[in-house]
Amino acid sequence: MPDSIIKYIKELFPNQENIPLHEPRFTGSEKTYLNECIDSTFVSNIGPFVEKFEDSIKEYTGAKYAIALTNGTSALHLSLAALDIQPGDEVLTQPLTFVATANAIAYHKASPVFIDIDEDTLGMAPNNLFNFLNQVVEVRDDVPYNIETGNRIVACIPVHTFGHPCEIDDIVSICEEVNLPVIEDAAAAVGSFYKEQHTGTFGLAGIFSFNGNKIVTTGGGGAIITNDEAYYKKLSHLATTAKVPHASDTVHNDIGYNYKLSNLNAAVGCAQLEKIGGYLENKRELTSKYFEALADSNIQLIEEPVNTKSNYWLNALLFEDSESKEAFIKMAQAEGVMAKSVWTLMSELEMYKDCFSDDLSVAEDLSARIALIPSSVRI
Ligand SMILES: Cc1ncc(COP(=O)(O)O)c(C=O)c1O
Known part of the structure; x- marks a missing residue:
């Protein structure tokens, strides 16, 4: 499955040797x-x-x-x-x-x-x-x-x-x-x-x-x-x-x-x-393509929460475990498709690890399993 997603991403962004996570578009004035x-x-x-x-x-x-x-x-x-x-x-x-x-x-x-x-x-x-x-x-x-x-x-x-x-x-x-x-x-x-x-x-x-x-x-x-x-x-x-x-x-x-x-x-x-209206439509269309591609997969695409309309700035995949996420990122990068882990939690960074904090079990679990995938507006 991960290899078919990577192939699919390459089809969505054709003619690009390296597909970044998010690149700007300058199509107006x-x-x-x-x-x-x-x-x-x-x-x-x-x-x-x-x-x-x-x-x-x-x-x-x-x-x-x-x-x-x-x-x-x-x-x-x-x-x-x-x-x-x-x-x-x-x-x-x-x-x-x-x-x-x-x-x-x-x-x-x-x-x-x-x-x-x-x-x-x-x-x-x-x-x-x-x-x-x-x-x-x-x-x-x-x-x-x-x-x-x-x-x-x-x-x-x-x-x-x-x-x-x-x-x-x-x-x-x-x-x-x-x-x-x-x-x-x-x-x-x-x-x-x-x-x-x-x-x-x-x-x-x-x-x-x-x-x-x-x-x-x-x-x-x-x-x-x-x-x-x-x-x-x-x-x-x-x-x-x-x-x-x-x-x-x-x-x-x-x-x-x-x-x-x-x-x-x-x-x-x-x-x-x-130009924002067109860019947002284009990004929603991209996300719906990702949803279709992942329909029968055990990889979950993070969906806009109820009562909201998200700009889907970055599409995030949630894997079953951190090993499968790491394997996906490695495979994607080898194919010229940028995929990245999410930010290291602030509570795990040297500067902030001793700060007062609540129980962080949800953040700890999810951050280990999320990979970000290319989400630019397509031309
Ligand atoms: C959640 C969040 N806060 C703050 C910033 C900082 O913005 P800037 O890079 O423009 O300083 C970013 C940048 O990506 C961000 O993602």
Whole structure:
């Protein structure tokens, strides 16, 4: 069976010696918009495409505010900075994620706390979160504390893994009970909806990545969306070196960051967002072909959770055991088909292995058995 899947993938992406996991497509006005930037000389983070890109993100997601940033990692970092996170604080997140989620917490000298994932969504499991908050968290003066470590908990960052929405409305309502802001790591979830509402719009904020391996790319780029005006103002100020507006003097009133996206990158993003509808259809069609090919197999393709519409950013195969997954990856790579294991769990990385964590048995089991397979938009 694995060899017939590999053969099938090669047929789906013909004339490619090496088939990557996810490569970008530039089929719209990218070059025209880039030329406009160059002709206008507006190539840094001031320029009409930055605002246009932010407007397009707002329109597409339904969020009130959007800030275009240098990448998804800086978006996560900034989202926590604007919550006044302090060294020693804790942030709840999940172990199955790209390292940026945990790193953004650690950049603030705070610690991630890992909550297990749900086997249907691969995102944070609401039940585990609920039990964790009930057993380990105490709210004092409206602030949640971890009673075992004594540390303040400042945010919860669930992830819409591979673009599949997690059970975000449950997660947000559970966190509301203890006054905990939710930042959705929707890095890979542009074009993914939970109950017809775009991911990233349920919690206090959502972050996106527009890296070259995402459905919509700006080369490198990211964004934060939010509906909270005060939070947005703080994010905007910190993202632009905390510069106080003034006609002639350059004054900064906080330790800010130089995190805004450039006009060049935003120009590419504007062209890309114009094409997202077709890209999403193309990817759903690819996934339905994978479902057909795997119909009689004991390899499971991860399906969009109920009540959601996933962008199917990366198709993930779940094998019966880690040995068959490893064998598949080896065979695929030998044939020029990129297949990869999922990220090593954050709780297993040297930097984060001693962090406080919940029982992580679902993440441990699934992460050993998942392989990612080529999922680009086909031309
Ligand atoms: C879940 C998750 N969070 C954060 C990021 C970071 O985004 P970026 O690579 O744009 O910094 C990624 C990137 O793939 C990601 O997958």
